[in-house]
Amino acid sequence: MSPKAMDRVAWVGEALKRRGWRLAVAESCTGGLLGHRLTNVPGSSAYFLGGVIAYWNEIKTRLLNVREETLARFGAISPQAAQEMAEGVRRLFQADLALAITGVAGPDPEEGKPPGEIYVALAGPQGIQVRRVTGGSDRQENKARAVEAALELLETALEEPAEA
Template structure:
């Protein structure tokens, strides 16, 4: 296990523990990460108590048809946008009944998308009483950008659960 892998596992473990302590459930809607956030969470023993599941919503069609992101929002803001990330998180929460929805959308590369450079990412976490989104400028290879996105998503879950900054 690399130092990066160990750090990601430690963050996922903290997130699962915080979810258990808060008696809160989570589900993910992931575009550029393609299920890596859910995989990180479910790699932790005991995660089944709090992780409801995830949807790899890589296509625009799934974002609109399954997650309920209005086509008008995507037409106005694009798929790589704070608004889209928030609505993806809302949609997966609504679909699964989870307390928290987590979403990732962005550009992992190799090419820019919708005028956004490689590394532009949005992660969002929503629950009934709160909606948070974070814009990221990630650097490195496609895999490094995806891993940075996973870490940022888990940190945002912790922040929402604890009301403070996590891992910073």
């Protein structure tokens, strides 16, 4: 069944189950919304391992192994930090795939970056992908947009044939 034929979250769950893959997440600006969406699907415990809500940089470095050099050079709101968050949570949970989200939910700027500047990363067997998401000053809209971008990234990766 194609992703268009059913809810995106349910579709990615079915795709993960078919492959026998497990998923973990690391969230900053979305504060657990991605994990919430993923666990709203009955049976999600078959593929969702859990996640880390890492709002503080100290948590990003201590739990997710985001390098202090990365935070100093690029900031927590950067593609580099998103990548390291995804790789870190993948290792922490020993997951097949991991999603990470970091950014400025709004309405105020952070680290000199405007509200709605968000980075989403997916780490998996085929490597790492990072996507930039932009929004406005509406906090709830930015969080929802970030989660949708993460789910789209995951969906696209799961549409590709699995390596033998």
